[in-house]
Amino acid sequence: MTTVADQLPRQDSPREPAKPSLRHRLSRWDVTFSPYLYIAPFFVVFGLTGLFPLLYTGYVSLFDWEVGDDDPKFIGLANFTALLGDPQFWNAVVNTVSIFLLSSVPQVIIAVLLAALLSLRLRFPAGWRVGILLPYSASLVALGIIFANLFGPRYGLVNAMLEAVGLDRVEWQANRFASHLAIATMVNWRWTGYNALIVLAAMQALPRDVYEAAVVDGAGAVRRFFSITLPMLRPTLIFVVVTSTIGGLQIFTEPKLFDAMPGSNNGGSQHQFQTLTLYLYQSAFEGFDLGYASAIAWLLFLLIVLIALANFLITRRIATTTGPKR
Amino acid sequence: MRHLHKGVSLAIGLAVLGASLAACGGGGTAGSAGNGPIELSIGTFTEFGYEDLIPEYERLHPGIKITHHKTGEGGPYHQNLITKLAAGNGLEDVVAVEEGHFSDIIDKSSKFNDLTEIGPGNVTPDRWLTWKYEAGKDRDGRLIGYGTDIGPLALCYRKDLLQAAGLPADPEGVKTLFASWDSYFAAGDEYVARTGGKAWFDASSQLYNSMVNQLDTGYLDRGDKLTIETNPGIKAAWDRITGAIRRGQSAKLIAFGNEWKTGFQQGTFATTVCPSWMLGVVEENAGPGNAGKWAVTDAFPNGGGNWGGSYLTVPKQSKHPKEAAELAAWLTAPEQQLKAFQARGNFPSQVQALTSPQLLQRTEPYFGDVKVGQLYADQAKKVTRAQYKGPGDGHIQENVTSPALQAVEQGTPPDQAWQQVVDGAKRIVK
Numbered sequence: 001m002t003t004v005a006d007q008l009p010r011q012d013s014p015r016e017p018a019k020p021s022l023r024h025r026l027s028r029w030d031v032t033f034s035p036y037l038y039i040a041p042f043f044v045v046f047g048l049t050g051l052f053p054l055l056y057t058g059y060v061s062l063f064d065w066e067v068g069d070d071d072p073k074f075i076g077l078a079n080f081t082a083l084l085g086d087p088q089f090w091n092a093v094v095n096t097v098s099i100f101l102l103s104s105v106p107q108v109i110i111a112v113l114l115a116a117l118l119s120l121r122l123r124f125p126a127g128w129r130v131g132i133l134l135p136y137s138a139s140l141v142a143l144g145i146i147f148a149n150l151f152g153p154r155y156g157l158v159n160a161m162l163e164a165v166g167l168d169r170v171e172w173q174a175n176r177f178a179s180h181l182a183i184a185t186m187v188n189w190r191w192t193g194y195n196a197l198i199v200l201a202a203m204q205a206l207p208r209d210v211y212e213a214a215v216v217d218g219a220g221a222v223r224r225f226f227s228i229t230l231p232m233l234r235p236t237l238i239f240v241v242v243t244s245t246i247g248g249l250q251i252f253t254e255p256k257l258f259d260a261m262p263g264s265n266n267g268g269s270q271h272q273f274q275t276l277t278l279y280l281y282q283s284a285f286e287g288f289d290l291g292y293a294s295a296i297a298w299l300l301f302l303l304i305v306l307i308a309l310a311n312f313l314i315t316r317r318i319a320t321t322t323g324p325k326r
Numbered sequence: 327m328r329h330l331h332k333g334v335s336l337a338i339g340l341a342v343l344g345a346s347l348a349a350c351g352g353g354g355t356a357g358s359a360g361n362g363p364i365e366l367s368i369g370t371f372t373e374f375g376y377e378d379l380i381p382e383y384e385r386l387h388p389g390i391k392i393t394h395h396k397t398g399e400g401g402p403y404h405q406n407l408i409t410k411l412a413a414g415n416g417l418e419d420v421v422a423v424e425e426g427h428f429s430d431i432i433d434k435s436s437k438f439n440d441l442t443e444i445g446p447g448n449v450t451p452d453r454w455l456t457w458k459y460e461a462g463k464d465r466d467g468r469l470i471g472y473g474t475d476i477g478p479l480a481l482c483y484r485k486d487l488l489q490a491a492g493l494p495a496d497p498e499g500v501k502t503l504f505a506s507w508d509s510y511f512a513a514g515d516e517y518v519a520r521t522g523g524k525a526w527f528d529a530s531s532q533l534y535n536s537m538v539n540q541l542d543t544g545y546l547d548r549g550d551k552l553t554i555e556t557n558p559g560i561k562a563a564w565d566r567i568t569g570a571i572r573r574g575q576s577a578k579l580i581a582f583g584n585e586w587k588t589g590f591q592q593g594t595f596a597t598t599v600c601p602s603w604m605l606g607v608v609e610e611n612a613g614p615g616n617a618g619k620w621a622v623t624d625a626f627p628n629g630g631g632n633w634g635g636s637y638l639t640v641p642k643q644s645k646h647p648k649e650a651a652e653l654a655a656w657l658t659a660p661e662q663q664l665k666a667f668q669a670r671g672n673f674p675s676q677v678q679a680l681t682s683p684q685l686l687q688r689t690e691p692y693f694g695d696v697k698v699g700q701l702y703a704d705q706a707k708k709v710t711r712a713q714y715k716g717p718g719d720g721h722i723q724e725n726v727t728s729p730a731l732q733a734v735e736q737g738t739p740p741d742q743a744w745q746q747v748v749d750g751a752k753r754i755v756k
Binding site: 067266 | 401405408409411412434437578579580582583584585588589592721724725728729730732733736737738746754
């Protein structure tokens, strides 16, 4: 394609004064513009469903915009300054990051270990793989309700088991850390298997000859795992970490269903587990304050970019320092 | 042959499609021209008992065709309502609004029709209990909603548990216990002491909301100013209920939560607040195993009260406001509300319906064949006026005071939780 494009002007150049025929021009336009047309659908759809809402949210965040307002008042960055001085917002940030760390860190580690286990020679490999993916296929809402029951402070199974082994019952909703732990358990239950399968797929695509060389050099299984498998999995790990960052920081359904008060967006009696998206939802659809909610959405977006970037850098570092030495 | 066949079926398909499109278009033009059937829509949530009434109305009014949009849950229904009100279209001609959400639409009452202007002339205020009628008006006195049902308050109690604790358990005996909030909580203390620490009531927010509802002024005064710091009744109710929590009277359950339902099955508590619509909820949660153990009596501390009930409104979006108002008026007439009561137990708010033998003879086998129709009709008459509910009232109840009471049950000192109430209410009413 490029050769044709390069040739066409050269052929025309000797006869510069004469205008290129319509046919020529058409074929030249075809070459220059049709590739853009072919990829245009993606950008059009992205523009409509991704970029426009993003920018429009930014626009709305500059207004004091209540649902149903006929002419919302422009207030500049006042929503953002109000938000930065809002203790409930910071409480939600801390909750979100805490739940994110409690879920993502163990999740990625367990997923890699699970993948390593699954890549061993097992009987019925397909059965095991389907098995770890099962939690992911269950309905999120159903899981939320089941886990909220399990962690019920009075009649929950978890507390009953704790008491059976002689421990004290835990106030799963009242205690801030306990509530984060319970919600992280829900997230891990659902997502670990999914991530493990992605890591497993990457693991099986690793070149065998590197391992063979390592075996010849006398490296044991553990050494091979840390010195070959992990570094070579780097791109996949970055992918898994970034997607779980995005998912983890947007966590909504689990804390919403974990609240003992039906339909509540409070995240517990004193916002013990109110996450950013829950606060966003509460501002927009309970308080009908769209401007404020949009400002939360934008700060959440910035936070995700920031943490994803940090994760990216950390993951890259971990993987390069322990890279295979030749 | 095969090709021909395909071609024929395609042609038939297109013809059918074209015909149906033409039919749609035809219906539409006829409707707007005013000489074909007028199409009305009505939006309700949970159970209104209108399933048989709507076909009946269509039968009586041959020129009217009605589409009924029924939503399962109240919360999403009202969110959707506010959004469509804001969008300026998409709402039904007749829209049901629940009492708790009515204060939010009063705030936007300019988007609704005044029913005294567009409604049938024979619908007069004396159709309804006075307070129900008054609560359907906006701040300027325009009538926004025709009242449908109400939720007069009574108390449900576990006969067997009271008996076991040596407290009076017959309907007349418990009336002395439930005469005032003082006697109610005193009985609670006795119950806790005699049962070795068992809970007297299920959920503190249920009692607290009822107490606040009995006050002359609620969270907001008629000028929509927050009264939470100046209204002594609100703080007094708070002190009373948090005191009872600290003395071990609360089962610390969240009303309508999962553990609350388990609590009913296990008999964790002895009393619960029972608006008329709660009887079905108690029966469903406690289950057939506890049949005959629950009872209800026509007494409620410090007089009566109302909890719940809805209104039918006609938004300005409606293209046929007069016809819509006529439908709403018919549905809220005593005869129809009695049928809805028979169908789903929605307690009527119409004066005439309250004296109907159909209602007064109604009994409830689960509660020992007590005459619930008579009982709640008596309770409804004890309510003299409706407390004014300003915009944000329901939010304060659901998002501020209920979580703060939960916090007290989880161990937060009452003073600290009260500060949470004050701060939270100020956030909602800016």
